[in-house]
Amino acid sequence: MSVIAKHLGKRYSNGVWGARDVNFKAEQGKITVLLGPNGAGKTTTIGMLTTLLKPTRGEAIVEGSSTVEDVWKVRKLIALCPQDIHVDNNWSPLDAMKGYLMIRGISKEEGVKRSEKYLKLLDLWEVRNIPAIALSGGQRKRVAVAMVLASGAPVVFLDEPSSGLDVEARYVVWKSLREEANRGKTIVLTTHDMKEAEILGDYVVMISKGKSVAKGTVDELKDRIPYTHKIVVKNASKLPLKEHIDLGDRKIIYAKSRGEAMEIAEKIDAKSIGIEEISLEDSYLYIVGGVGNGEN
Numbered sequence: 001m002s003v004i005a006k007h008l009g010k011r012y013s014n015g016v017w018g019a020r021d022v023n024f025k026a027e028q029g030k031i032t033v034l035l036g037p038n039g040a041g042k043t044t045t046i047g048m049l050t051t052l053l054k055p056t057r058g059e060a061i062v063e064g065s066s067t068v069e070d071v072w073k074v075r076k077l078i079a080l081c082p083q084d085i086h087v088d089n090n091w092s093p094l095d096a097m098k099g100y101l102m103i104r105g106i107s108k109e110e111g112v113k114r115s116e117k118y119l120k121l122l123d124l125w126e127v128r129n130i131p132a133i134a135l136s137g138g139q140r141k142r143v144a145v146a147m148v149l150a151s152g153a154p155v156v157f158l159d160e161p162s163s164g165l166d167v168e169a170r171y172v173v174w175k176s177l178r179e180e181a182n183r184g185k186t187i188v189l190t191t192h193d194m195k196e197a198e199i200l201g202d203y204v205v206m207i208s209k210g211k212s213v214a215k216g217t218v219d220e221l222k223d224r225i226p227y228t229h230k231i232v233v234k235n236a237s238k239l240p241l242k243e244h245i246d247l248g249d250r251k252i253i254y255a256k257s258r259g260e261a262m263e264i265a266e267k268i269d270a271k272s273i274g275i276e277e278i279s280l281e282d283s284y285l286y287i288v289g290g291v292g293n294g295e296n
């Protein structure tokens with residue numbers, strides 16, 4: 001099952017372009033991550049891919065079917081975990097899951113089986129009978145993730161599935177998403193968290209100001225930056241070097257090798273200084289910061 005975005009754009013009725021030109025292909029058995037800051041157009045893109053929003057331009061295609069012309073065909077193939085989740089306050093996680101699966105046409109017996117499996121997988125078994133009003137925000141979020149994974153839909157979209165989760169809960173969600181991808185699901189998720197994209201993304205699509213500006217595996221995206229290491233300087237008011245990125249609490253200088261990084265580091269007088277290999281965040285700053293070439 002594949003998901004294709006082709007020059008996808010959406011202009012809202014107030015004239016704002018939520019997305020301008022998004023292009024990518026999400027493949028079966030892989031986790032495709034749409035990575036971008038607040039307001040980049042990730043939710044708008046997910047809306048078009050899931051038939052909730054009609055594109056103003058371009059095409060969204062799920063397994064060969066257009067999300068505009070074949071709405072119901074597409075809807076049968078997909079499940080969506082939205083950014084803002086609503087679980088009825090009186091329903092327990094177990095009831096909510098069973099109800100959701102029933103609506104999706106899954107038999108009662110199978111629904112119970114799947115609910116149990118995914119509540120355990122998402123570490124919700126202990127709270128399965130507690131009314132949702134008594135759950136934490138993170139537990140509610142995990143209920144929603146459990147629902148879409150249990151749906152059996154071959155294509156799953158998740159809009160910021162781990163925002164608001166603590167470290168432990170994030171790992172639980174990440175592990176369950178990886179298992180589902182390994183079982184052959186096509187997973188498309190959004191995040192603004194570089195670490196999440198780096199850990200989870202088999203394929204990462206960087207979105208900036210409504211456009212997909214770069215895409216590829218994490219390693220491919222890292223190769224777009226002509227550096228291998230960075231010197232991270234904390235609490236330094238001034239640096240003797242002109243070329244650095246100022247991130248407020250940290251200042252970053254890039255180097256083409258560990259040796260070069262060590263040479264630069266020796267010249268800097270600061271209390272806290274470290275040398276690190278470059279990460280996806282550096283690649284993002286390089287590409288989205290306008291130094292790299294845009295791509296579509």
Ligand SMILES: Nc1ncnc2c1ncn2[C@@H]1O[C@H](COP(=O)(O)OP(=O)(O)OP(=O)(O)O)[C@@H](O)[C@H]1O
Binds near residue numbers: 042
């Ligand atoms: N219903 C709407 N009507 C008008 N403008 C909208 C609407 N929804 C989103 N926008 C605008 O479209 C742009 C993209 O928003 P979108 O929610 O898609 O971004 P995002 O990348 O998902 O951001 P976040 O990480 O904050 O969720 C923003 O400028 C936003 O203000």
